[in-house]
Amino acid sequence: xxxxxxxxxxxxxxxxxxxxxxxxxxxxxxxxxxxxxxxxxxxxxxxxxxxxxxxxxxxxxxxxxxxxxxxxxxxxxxxxxxxxxxxxxxxxxxxxxxxxxxxxxxxxxxxxxxxxxxxxxxxxxxxxxxxxxxxxxxxxxxxxxxxxxxxxxxxxxxxxxxxxxxxxxxxxxxxxxxxxxxxxxxxxxxxxxxxxxxxxxxxxxxxxxxxxxxxxxxxxxxxxxxxxxxxxxxxxxxxxxxxxxxxxxxxxxxxxxxxxxxxxxxxxxxxxxxxxxxxxxxxxxxxxxxxxxxxxxxxxxxxxxxxxxxxxxxxxxxxxxxxxxxxxxxxxxxxxxxx
Numbered sequence: 001x002x003x004x005x006x007x008x009x010x011x012x013x014x015x016x017x018x019x020x021x022x023x024x025x026x027x028x029x030x031x032x033x034x035x036x037x038x039x040x041x042x043x044x045x046x047x048x049x050x051x052x053x054x055x056x057x058x059x060x061x062x063x064x065x066x067x068x069x070x071x072x073x074x075x076x077x078x079x080x081x082x083x084x085x086x087x088x089x090x091x092x093x094x095x096x097x098x099x100x101x102x103x104x105x106x107x108x109x110x111x112x113x114x115x116x117x118x119x120x121x122x123x124x125x126x127x128x129x130x131x132x133x134x135x136x137x138x139x140x141x142x143x144x145x146x147x148x149x150x151x152x153x154x155x156x157x158x159x160x161x162x163x164x165x166x167x168x169x170x171x172x173x174x175x176x177x178x179x180x181x182x183x184x185x186x187x188x189x190x191x192x193x194x195x196x197x198x199x200x201x202x203x204x205x206x207x208x209x210x211x212x213x214x215x216x217x218x219x220x221x222x223x224x225x226x227x228x229x230x231x232x233x234x235x236x237x238x239x240x241x242x243x244x245x246x247x248x249x250x251x252x253x254x255x256x257x258x259x260x261x262x263x264x265x266x267x268x269x270x271x272x273x274x275x276x277x278x279x280x281x282x283x284x285x286x287x288x289x290x291x292x293x294x295x296x297x298x299x300x301x302x303x304x305x306x307x308x309x310x311x312x313x314x315x316x317x318x319x320x321x322x323x324x325x326x327x328x329x330x331x332x333x334x335x336x337x338x339x
Contacts, residue, residue, distance in 0.1 A: 024182065024201055025067045025090040025099075026241070027053055028258060028278045028293045030232065031337045032312035033069045035084045035105055037205065037232075038167035038180040040121030042105040043075040043082010044334050047287075047316035057295070060306025065092045073105070082107040086125070096132040099189075101125045101163065116172050117332045121180075123165040129189045130158040161187040163198070171334045177206040201236040209335040225250045228337050240273070247337045254282035254291075254339055261298070274298045276308070282339035289314045291339035312339060 027033055033053045034041035051071045058064035073084035084105035091098040103125035110118050138150040167180030182201040190196035207230030228247040234240070245258030261274040280293030295308035 024236065025055075025065065025088070026234075027055055027067070027069065028243075028260075028295055028308070028310050029053065029280060029282075029291050029312045029339050030205075030243075031230075032282075032289070032291050032314060032339045033071060034336070035071050035073055035086055036069050036088065037203065038121065038169065038178050039084065039103075039105040039123035039165055040107050040119040040167040040169040040178065040180070041334070042073045042084030042107040042121055044107070044109075044119060044169070045073065045075065045316065046333060047318035048072070048074040049314055049316045051312065051314040053310065053312045055308060055310040057308040058297075058301075058305040059309065060304055063092065063094050063096075064305075065090070067091075080109045082109075082119075082121075086123070095136045098131070099127060099129050101127045103165075111332075112170075115332075116170065118171075119169040121167045121169075123167075125163045125165075126160065127163050127187070127189075128158065128160050129191065131191060133157045157191065159189060159191055161189060163187050169334065171332065171336075173332065174209045174211075174335050175207070176334050176336050177204075179204050199237040201234060203232060203234045205230070205232040207231065207336060228335075230337065241275070245278070247339070249337070252284040254280075254284075254337065256280045256282070256293075256337070256339065260295070278308075280310075280339055282312075282337075284338075287316045287318075289338050293339075314338070 027036065030037045033051055034044070036053075049072070051069075053067070053069040055067040056064070057067070068087075068089045070087045071084060073082060075082050084107075086101070086103040086105060088101045088103075089098065103123050105121060105123045107119050107121035112118055162185070163182075164184045165180065165182040166184060167178060169176065169178045171177070180203045182203075183198045184200065186197050186200060188195055189198050207228055209226050209228045211226050226249050228249070230245055230247065232243040234242075240262055241260065242262050243258055243260050245256055247254055247256040256279070258278040258280070260276045260278065263274060276295040276297050276299070278293050278295045280291060282289060282291040289312075291312040293310045295310070297305045297307050
């Protein structure tokens, strides 16, 4: 099984050489929806968990972007495996252009050394891409005095396709590195007879968890007080994006700050690649984790967008402290933040 893991990992990394020429929805609290970021996170938690995320991007613009993400994942330690289910719904624009996906995920873990582990994950999804044609206004309607209907031959308003993704994670007690590729098969999402290829999306994410105060020097994962610098870099077609931030955790409270953009790089339209600053706060109460974040737009759209609001909620189905006392806790858990 370990040899199979290495070969699949090699094939995933080799796909970096196959860049291709619509961006996917994104979250500020991507670690609150880890399986949305990388299928290798499926089952990586000690407890089974339900998670849901809501994002309202650019509420200052009529019919902006609204995204819902709901997931469930479960660990199978006897098989060194994890499974996950993922539902995503993203809607935007006057015509309610919408993408809905239903995904199944599987991951497998390998202990590389006593202090380092790796996970490989795969994902298959069924996607529905649709638009409400009757909410659009065509040129002939305007020329005919705002006629209620169009004489145009309207294209189909729905299409469906299969989509595939894969990912890798490498982690220790206090560090993690991940790489994922979405849309491996580059599906055609066109709503007419033409071709609209969904390009592959590449993501590299990682960070380190550093204990502070009285916890310094411990090797335990559940540090009472810590800081966690983290980064996520994405590329899809012509678009590059970098999220770089810092989390501060004290007991049940987490506070974070993020910057999204690449200030030293100009976009393909020669605009400075700045997007937003984000502030987030997360609270853990028993088995529940609740997070809120706000994105302050810093691009040229700053006066119009209204930023972005995002809320996350997750619930784990077991008591992690009881697992520790019964010594049923895995040898390594991914130390990345939960918001």
